[in-house]
Amino acid sequence: MSHRIQRINQLIREQISQILLKEFDIPLGTLVTITRIETSKDLENSKLYVSVLPEKEIQGILNLLNRKSYFFHRRLKKILKIKIVPNIKFRKDERTAQADRIEEVLEKIKQEKKRLKKVPKLLK
Numbered sequence: 001m002s003h004r005i006q007r008i009n010q011l012i013r014e015q016i017s018q019i020l021l022k023e024f025d026i027p028l029g030t031l032v033t034i035t036r037i038e039t040s041k042d043l044e045n046s047k048l049y050v051s052v053l054p055e056k057e058i059q060g061i062l063n064l065l066n067r068k069s070y071f072f073h074r075r076l077k078k079i080l081k082i083k084i085v086p087n088i089k090f091r092k093d094e095r096t097a098q099a100d101r102i103e104e105v106l107e108k109i110k111q112e113k114k115r116l117k118k119v120p121k122l123l124k
Contacts, residue, residue, distance in 0.1 A: 009037040012046055015079050030057050035093040039086055046086035049093035058092055065090040
């Protein structure tokens, strides 16, 4: 990924985060995080990967954000000083769910190791 694309991704992340925080009605008790952004080389499209807590709210939040993608696009056009402002699509970030599953498996392994260390002591 080019340095320019990385900088644009960072600018988009910062600005969308501010718009979400200040101008968007996210349901109370819901945390929306932009985890990563993938912008095409031609700057036509950006995929914004989102994590939502509680996870059961993810589909409703994604539907809302994607319905309002033109709103975000217009706001970015006013804020950013670049020729082409990418079209925005919001996606669920599967990586966070995968990381949670890995953490659970590692914790189970850790607990099993502790349990197995205690077994020989009991046999003596």
